[in-house]
Amino acid sequence: MKALYFDYAATTPVDPRVAEVMTACLTLDGNFGNPASRSHRYGWQAEQAVETGRRQLADLLGADPREIVWTSGATESNNLALKGCIEALREADPERPLHIITSAIEHKAILDPCAWLSAHYQVDVTYLQPGSDGLIQPQQVAEALRDDTVLVSLMVVNNELGTVTDIAAVAALLNDHPACLHVDAAQAVGKMPLDVNALGVDLLSVSAHKFYGPKGIGALYVRREPQLKLAAQIHGGGHERGMRSGTLATHQIAGLGEAARIAAAEMDAESERIRALRDRLWLGLQGIDGVQLNGHAQQRSANHLNVSFAAVDGEILLASLMKVAVSSGSACNSATVAPSYVLKAIGLSDELAHAGLRFSLGRFTTEEDVDAAVAEVTRVVTTLRG
Template sequence: MKSIYLDYAATTPCAPEVADAIAACLTLEGNFANPASRSHRYGWQAEQAVETARGQVASLIGADTREIVWTSGATESNNLAVKGFVEALRREQPQAPLHIITSAIEHKAILDTVAYLEAWHKVDVTYLAPNADGLIQPTQVADALTENTCLVTLMAVNNELGTMTDIPAIANILKRHKALLHVDAAQAVGKLEVNVNDWGVDMLSVSAHKFYGPKGIGALYVRRDPQVPLVSQIHGGGHERGMRSGTLPTHQLVGFGEAARLVSEQLAMDEARIRELRDRLWAGISELGDVWINGHPEARVANHLNVSFAAVDGEILLASLAKVAVSSGSACTSASVEPSYVLKAIGRSDQLAHAGLRLSVGRYTTEEEIDFAITEISRVVSLLRKQ
């Protein structure tokens, strides 16, 4: 076995059905046209394909098709939701004090966005600290609410730990408050059942490449009743009901829709099989001793396993695992030599935070690959501990 892929949390390969659907939209013989070209049948067919995909994505998360706004991915969705909402409030009340609640272990797409609002729009931000299991508790949100709180933005599933936040409980707290709830669900959609109405969210970010769709495409769910006010962050044509301008990429959206359809059909089966593989992996590498699970052992999605190895240099460990593709944390910060800010936030020492690995399993992982990974990780860790 040459090399295996255990970094499904960073990105997933396109499902074969998705790749076929995308390819069919690229050439003259396919559905290649601009969906905004309404003067000929090529454009009509492209628009119909885009709207079919919109319906498939909406169905996956229990939304109305009119509540789906296409974006380039979860990062843009997060920016549109958070900055777009704050700017809409600022237009109504330029000097009003505004307060946002988030957590210290959010993805950088949220942390950098709220930091921008702090610096340039004078928005107060509360960063909730996770407990030792990497969980943000609903009571923390309740305690942090003020009369100026306009938005709570929390991820449904942490991208490094895989830990899950009790979004419905937080939404229930906010029923008695004016603040809206935005959820970064990039690591949740496709891995567990997500229903925006059952969860009670106002906005929700989705990324196609996290569940076997193409990169470069995503969506933002924006509740219609009552309508969430948003100021567009990209101007130039008024597409997506004025919330996001730009020519829609038919091929990517068709792929996004097909990935959503497949997940809708296969989620329960995929989740059960992936959980068994993840647990098999943990059972194997835990025999090394001095291996720590990072994050809650139960309140996490099936595909994530984040572990730290005592008495091992993290950078050397990662470099030595050439035959097993894993990450030291978020793919967006993997070039950093700093210890994971998420692992530090849950109380891990610098050594354990540096020696943390995120191993993530997916639809195409096999038992043979898991057994190979156990053997290879055990071999490398054992060698490093003898040095």
Template sequence: MKPIPESSPLRKPIYLDYAATTPVAPEVAEAMMTCMTLTGNFANPASRSHVYGWQAEEAVEDARGQVAALLHADPREIVWTSGATEANNLALKGAAARYREEHPEGGHIIVSAIEHKAVLDPAQWLEQQGFQVTRLQPDEYGRIHSSTLRDALRDDTFLVSIMHVNNELGTVNDIAELGAICRTHTHGCLFHVDAAQSAGKLALDVRDQPVDLLSLSAHKMYGPKGVGALYIRRDPAVKLAAQIHGGGHERGYRSGTLATHQCVGMGKAAELAAAQISEEPARIATLRDQLWQGIANLPGVKLNGHPEARACGHLNVAFAGCDGEMLLLSLRDLAVSTGSACNSASIAPSYVLKAIGLDDDLAHASIRFSLGRYTTTEEVSFAVEHIRQVVKHLQKH
């Protein structure tokens, strides 16, 4: 077969949108394929009357252990979900419903103003149900300071939700410090962390980090879409009210037949992430820095987010003097985004970039580049030249 010419419309752009989703690792796809046909673990894991069900259940529990190992957690602290969005909803709504059982008047919740919509929207819904919500403003880098959190705590604060890594900026919050504040609060309050963007990139150890609830998504760490997990601490015990009913699966937290192949896929992805955590993030960070160094001297270029406290693959850059829509269209040889994939259909400027002080024009002219496991040095070199050519052309016109 002849290679596709560089000029062919069939040639795919270089993928630099790993923060939106990652490709499934070959090892993960192979493991999943063993759970889909008659000769594999295709059965319902809840079917305990025959060997097919027993084998499927064993595969699911092995995967649960793999996910737990990534967090240094007890497997019994892992609850399967359909992704981080459901995990976030279960954490926030489940904690609120449980709190209301003893406090009918409602209570106080704290989130950051630049959380993913999977946290902000449930928080807004809870506000409509009578709970009070405080949205913490970040600093100019997108970080939530401990003093900001401490000042916002009230006697009736029962839940704080702050993401580990911001999905648009890559900025890292100090969850150990923030969690310690929650743990030592006079009346105590639960600390939830959306770790969808940090799992596999930063070390997560719930034995040392004061986190009560933590959300994960398989497709952000080279696993399949449609599966995630919520870590629920057992000691001290955290209690949530179920949000999906219909069979009492997952110790009553989340009903529904488990998709064995997806659980196995997430487990394998977690195992691979844990095995590569000491080397892969450093390699990806080197490529990210290569990309930034190649374009940093362009006129009007500005780095969005923290220059150091940043996840390995994220690079969010503002290009002053460029029309945002034309910039994105002109970078046709790169698969990139202007922010969160969940908000890509919106024409409004990113609320994350606005919150850290960018005006509308600069927010619109910002691009999120995100690198990952399969990014190569050659691809980064090509991206640098392509970006430089496009930006210089747009700034002239």
């Protein structure tokens, strides 16, 4: 029996149209060449596929294709943005005080590089705390901003709660300040309109597997005007304008590009459909006593629903929900099961955080899936309380 899939925020299946484009870039009769091979047609054709993908992603983001740097995913993009920015500044001036503003509810792919930069480059990091609604307010950035602030890094959509940060308002605050603005848009790209110029961001991280592309490929948008200097984190053949070396993965890039093309064409209708399903799910779950919504009720993405159930043990709840694939409010480390730091940061007790469930819906979710999930969660919670 296949479980109902409600974990699209963890990863999405590859769209069959994407798989088809990727397959055409693998075998001898396809476009398998090395895009860096300049001396023959195989290389030129592969390069063409890479540049098509670059343009497709740039179009989705309102960017110039020359502002797209391919990476292995949003984790690498975040590392390149944060470490690359700080290392370039350190190289230019070893004595300069450096300050970063981020938030306590960023993905680990931001929090860990920040901790690393504190330890290795004595960077001072301010972690903004969210309100109980999960939102980081632009005013908090204004209050934390200092003369030595060089980078502000905030996510567009929180991966656990789905809450949306008002990035354009944060960017407006930085108009008269030299700090760079980086956004981790892993959960937002392809799901909501994002235009790098309208938003006013300098760096933006993308992950293909969150929007029906393959795993193992992502990108960092790097503004060209004014030009940003990033220190490379992977050295080699000087690919991607020296920012990220390594043979480009044609099939992955072509797949990401096709996923971006589809998103641009279908995003509006798709997000309306998914929002309606998400609301149907929430309506159904409200039939269960002691259920609460985590995160702001309106300022959130169409595809997330994070809820907690009072008076149930979170671990047992998850173990009993075998027919519904969701994420839990617990993070399993090697030895311990810790409550989610995001749910803790918005003020939930350990019990409610453990009993948190993140449902995330997507392109292939149906009304029948939603109704079956409501019935199953209702049955399991009622039984556990029984």
